[in-house]
Amino acid sequence: MIQGPGQASGIENQEVSLTCEASGLPAPKYDFYKDGNDNPVTDSDHVTVDRDKGVIDFKPLKREHQGDYKCVAYNDVGQADSTGHLHVLIKPHILRYLNVTTQEGAGATLECHTEGEPIAKISFQKVGNSEEYQEGENIIYSQEGGRITVRSDGSVSRLTISNTNPDDSSNYTCKAVNDAGEAALNGTITVQYKPFFDQQQEDVYSWPGKMRNISCVVRAEPEPVIRWYRYEDEHEIRDNGTYHVYQMYKSSNLQILVREIDQDWIFGEYTCLATNQLGQGQQKMGLVRAHAPDAPKEVTVKLSSPTTLELAIEPPENNGGVEIYGYRIQFDSTITDFKIGMVKKPLSTCELCVGTPSNVFHFCVVTFLTFCQPIILENLRASTTYVFTVHAQNEVGIGNPIQFSHTTEDIRVPYPIVIISDPNGLYPYDFQVKWERPRTGGLLIIQYEIKFRRAQQISTGGQNSIVKPEEDWTRRLVEDDPIAPMLYYKLEGLMPDSTYEVEVRAKNNVGSGSGAVRSGRMATGWVMFIVIIVFLIFLVIVDVSCCFMNKCGVTMCVWTRVCLRKGTAAKEKVMEAGESERIMGSHDMEEAKAAEEQEVIAQSEEALQDTPPTPPPVLDEDEEQGPPPPQHAEEEEDKEALKEEILEEEANEMSPLTETKEKDLDLVADEPVTCDPEVIT
Template sequence: MEGILAPGSLDLMIQNLREQDTGVYNCSATYAGNQQLKAGVLVEAFMDIDFGDTPTHQTPLLGTEAKIRCTPVAKPAPQVDWLKDLVPLTNDENHVIQQDGILIKKVTEADEGVYKCRARVPSLGSIDFKYIQVEVYVPPKINIVPEDAKGVELDSVTFNCGAVGKPAPKYSWVNRDGEVLDNKEGYYVDKDNGILTIVSLKPEHTGNYRCTAENDAGQDFAEADLLVLTKPKVEQYLNITNSVDDEAEMRCVATGDPMPEIIFQKETNVEPFYNGINHDDRIEVQQTTDDQGRRVGIMRIRGVMRSDDGLYTCTANSEGGVTQAWGHITVEYKPTFENQHISEVWSWEQEPVNLTCLATSIPNATFQWYFRNVEIKSQDTNFEVLERGPLGVLKVRPSQPYYGTYTCQATNKLGSERYDLQLKEAHVPGPVSSVKVEKKTATTITWGIVDPLDNGGLPIQSFIVQWRVRDMNWVDAQSKQWTKGSSYTLDGLTLQEHYIFRFAAKNEAGIGEWGGEKAEEMPKRAAPEEPLIFNADSPVVELPYTNKYTLQWQVPLDNGEPIDFFQIMYYQVRNTSGKWESTGKKGTEESKYPSASSYTIDNLRPGTHYKIELRAHNEIGYSTPAEAIIKTAEGKWLCHRWK
């Protein structure tokens, strides 16, 4: 404030007028030296509307008492009114309009909206307003409660937690020790969606987990428990060895959380063994717990048998998973000769021979040899022990005194067993017992040969035939050898020739003496033998086709003249009183030979019986017919021809 003097006047000037500068100002003066003069001046200030620190975004909490604040100031003091979403507001039971705002006794979501706080100063003719965005905040309320879970060791598990609230809540998780799990190794927290994932589960992950949903309005909690199941572990499962008739006990020890059940099963069995006494009442299974809290499965077998030998599985099974281990039961037993199938061995011309004994036993047996019940000593050079177990082999260089009964004795810790082998002297077979002609054509003879009464101690391997023209000597004879059991047929003989035949048998020792001498005259040329129709063994051959039949046959002997064609005759037949009678015209076809020994007859009727007659032809004439009855399949009659 600054005063300026001028003749007869005094001025007071106030710059930057403030509220505290208003009031009455007094001016005093002295006149004529002694007369006091005094005057007062009232200074007043006017201020335009100002909303000050009124917030434009306000967030009352649902269900609480709150005030929507608006504090306009002016001088003179302003008049204030309110609008919400452009609708004027008045006092009601829940809303009271006050000088500094609207008091809401209990906030509801309906209180959310855009408020207009309007201030007026009529004396100044001024008006102003401010918009206030009111957002009702809602504290979180968990509506997706995490559920208790179980997880297998090394697997993963997920907890879900969800809440409603405004603004959208954020989530956090802590474990039983209160540790925040966000960014902790092995844990993955989705803060926006409330999901907790725990990977590579370990037993120490077992416990309580708490989900917190939080926003600016508050927070809510929910908890869930996790149980980590550990996969069973087989701690002990040992192979065992028992003797026949003993009692065997297999023990399988396993750990895990929860405690596993132990199941025994033999590898070769379809079904496992059951707890308690099984169908085979020699076998009993028990479950128990040892002093370390481990599960122990015990399988006992009374009166152990050789069939109990083998692999057995121990399976530890729980919610945590399955673990399997393998164990073996070895059943020991004394030697047997159950797989020894040879009791006779032959030698000839003092050829060395091996006598072999095969003993079956656990543990393996060792062998000792005896000849005529006298133990064989190493000093006799006619004997040589080649193997002593589990296969016993004795080499013998036999002369006449060394043929006879040999005994091999197999021994292990459980006992001994003996087995006798006969070493016999073999020789060539005796003469053939009997020979007869089974079939004779113009150029072939088929023989029936009976084994010699004496096979020389060895199986007959083959037969030998020699033949000569009647007026010739045996030195000029021809010969042929047949394997025993084959067709004993000679071909390429001469028409109407007189032959002398003789026969011998052969075994591993050599060819026996000749016998069975026969004189035979070959017949004249003739029509071929009857052919053989393949696959015609049934009284009626049911065909898969409706209209065709492929006839196949074996070419017969030609009886001295080459076969030039085959005649195929076919016609419809019906069975009358057990006899097949012709009911239609006969069809005749010819198949040239040499060619394929088959022919396809087509254009047949479906579901019809036919008789087939097949004849071989040469220059002399036709063979007797080979016959077959066929029946075509049911169906439509299709007319086409195949060759």
């Protein structure tokens, strides 16, 4: 016996083989005997025995196949045997894992019953929690101060939670693992407790004509019944013209419509009462009358020009219970409403917006919601003192005012232009200079002066650099349009891959403002090269697509059209030549025909003149004397007959020529058209 079955193992429902090998002459045959049975193993539904090779296959392996197997090798001379063992591994299976319901403060135990070979290792995990509660034989695992323990007894493991609370209500996963695989199943612990509220509800503001919702969210198990009460009133609120109750799972909304006739009593405290079998809980909240906001705390002028003011308004301390959505500003006889929204900005920005000293915002790092959008007043008069009245507005109405005065500046030259162009140009030969809407100095801008020059940008270390001019300024003067004021200008004829300095000045009737210099870099010539390459690739893709779809690519279609035009032109030339020849030939023939006719007529007249006249017939006296016969009647008939003969002869002579011309034209039209490649560019 060279090799026996040995110690083998396999997983249930998978394929496993036992093999033994022996030497002998003649070659031995093999039999397998299980657990000392006298009868050898034979083929069955899941077992196949190869007696020549000494192999027994289990397809698939079953639990009953586990045991000791003796392999006997024999021939005519003798036999040899060897015994091995087959161990069947069984994946874990959870037989029972029941849900548990308990009350707050009591205990709860989940039992997980499993089977498998070998015995599975079991762990528990709360769904949504990454930490596992491990187990081991006769090992106690505890956490949270010993409140949660895991005990194992063979194939049964228990998760026990003592002093349960509402947060223990959850699904818990029992996971069993052994060498053959794993299994998992969820069980639920439900902790019952009386209602309570863990979210504090804020007061709700309302006013006559407005509808508002008061909500409460309750935690309770089992599901509670929720009722609403006003003040200490013992009567439950029911649906009517003022109230409407919307019940949802463990929450409730009380919708309140404030009518003019109800405003004297409807505001105040409301109670949400929740009740279940274990007790009750309540939460109080208020319905408060909203009012118009107080006056703004402060108004500051951020920017001032002869005709424009930019204001920053700090909201009032009391907004009346409703968010402020805008401000009303009055001066002279002008009333303007500004609608603004809440914007989230760094505290430093908003502090600066409302005029807080600059040494404050350097230390502010938090963010919050505040009104920080600037308010711009335009079309003011220069050198004029205004008294402004500012009101805050909310949905309830317009609040109390705050007043301040300010004197606008004198008429002056335009303020410096603020250039906002991207310093990196998109194109190699032109650059678009953009600037912000200019501050005009109180008068219309009539002209822009735009200067530019090529320069060299020299790095001085880090992100710092200096610009060294390489040529003189090139100057452009552009008239502005008062109806559509300029906000950009396109510089053309620039050098690719170069740096330029640009300066823009605005001019009004007072004079020109100071310039703002900005440097920018043109794109390189490679941009155009890349564009051309992309276009060619696109053309090839379209050509291939057309070839597959229409059996004719774009290039072939162009070639065919050129060839057809050339062939058509050749045919037209031949046809025109033939037509001209035909026309000329027919014209000559008509002239010859006319000449012949004249000659025939002349000959006929000469013959008639040489013939003596026929005497008139002699009549009897009794016969009537009729009118004399017309002279030359026979001559006219002879002439007509002669003309018809001449025309017929000419027609017979012309027909062969006409047929020849038509055949020539047909031959030209039927000739194949050839296209000279040299004419296609």
